[in-house]
Amino acid sequence: MLGSFRNPLLFSSLIGFLSACSSKQSADLIVHHGKVYTVDSVFSEEEAFAVKDGKILAIGTDSDILVHYSSAQVIDAGGKAVYPGFIDAHSHFGEYGQSLFSVDLFGSTSIEEVVERTKKFATGHPGTPWIFGTGWDQNKFTGKAFPNNTLLSQAFPNTPVTLMRVDGHAMMANDKALEIAGIHPGQTLPGGKVETEQGKLTGILIDNAWRLVAVKFPKPSPADEVAWGLAAQKNCFAQGLTCVADCGINTDQIQAYDSLQKSGKIKMRVYALIMDNPANLAYWIPKGPYHTDRLFVRGIKTYADGALGSRGACLLAPYSDKPAWTGYLLHPIAHYDSLAQALIHTDFQLCTHAIGDSGNRVILTAYGKVLGGTNDRRWRIEHAQVLAPEDIDLFGQYSIIPSVQPTHATSDMYWVAERLGTERIKTAYAYHQLLSQNGWMPLGTDFPVEDISPFKTFLAAVFRVDAKGFPPGGFQKENALSRQEAIQGMTIWAARSEFEEKEIGSLEVGKWADFIILDQDLMDVSSEDVLKTKVLSTWSAGQKVYSAQ
16 A cells, blocks of 8 residues: 555655565576675686576676566575585596496505405405406505406406506406406507516506407497496586596487487586597598587597506606606507597597696697697697606697696606606696686596596695605695696686587676585685585576585
């Protein structure tokens, strides 16, 4: 009964209030009272934002947003830090999901422990036709030598068992698996090694050699793929990851992701790097890149060499702890030249695993031949772990993007000096030097090779220490990144490395509302407390996909 008001001032105020309410723009979600790191071009901080149809509608101060927007869903961030959803620029999402249903060998300290864990898994999973496991590392065993499969074969005489080394570049297979694959002593192949002792197979297969067994693996069922994807996604969201690059997968797995995403079962954003093999290339190169709201297929993944831990990385000079051995390339040099030449005429991005200084030089050279100079092709070298000092400038000269994983440095630091020696190690894991080449650099974990945690990535990048806080003062601290650089590496720079910086990676108007709320702020937390950080909630396209409560 507005006509009954006798106080003109009160009447006018009420009308103004009602008018303001009716003029508010409708949003699906409002987040306010936060310390919002937009990770835009100036790394600005805001307090609030509104979301509509899964995208950022507006961002600004609390008053800006609360006065001009209304929503049935309003989140008070309680002054907590809000970041764009983390992006892992190099992971193995599918393999990680599968590993959650296999034998967990991470942290095992002896071959006896490896076998006991495998036996325990088999007891809990009776009738498993082929037992898989992952995570063993002989560098944690007494003597640091590769084990043999004697105890494993005795424990499992009739069931094939294959256990991957932590880096994914070596496998221990029991005698039954070797028999199924038809592997015999003295067998040789390019880019791999079948280990023997006194003319007998040890069960250790390095790099291309383990693929001789892999072709005999049973094909996963659709139900398996759903279970693996859901389990991997659940853990990713709990860590604040909203997008991952799945590095080196086949067409059938890409199609499975597409189907699962379209059905709503998988909400994780995936940047798919296609495995370099003839069947995949024959399918994708004529077809071209493929892009949906949650799946982007644009990269081709190939391998230059193996890993330092299994001495498969290709070095310019012999390993310091294995004279006369320099590792090997997984393909002839002509293969990399041919692949680069083929892809330069397409929209596909070439991404190559390169660990050793020789492996990196081969790929930098192959890229340089076709790139010619600075460009925006964003071709990547995955890991870029050991570099000859004179080769580092090639990254800037040809706009080649180093895609690095900081926890590799803090995992390898315990033994890497034995492999490389005191001089060569100075330009290993040289992240600050690499960042200076192009002014930006994506970060990842390589999970399940390393732990899935982006907080461990941040700790290793900024403080150059592992989860135990070792070493005091940091490992080769001169190559540490700043806090801001580490956050950018896990958000906007990771998005840029996937050609998705206009869609994700920062909290800006028009981009997908992928964000996380943390219980403490990475921009000022102490090194001792980084790993105590908890994700309070994770949001993808404005929908909550994880809550700590």
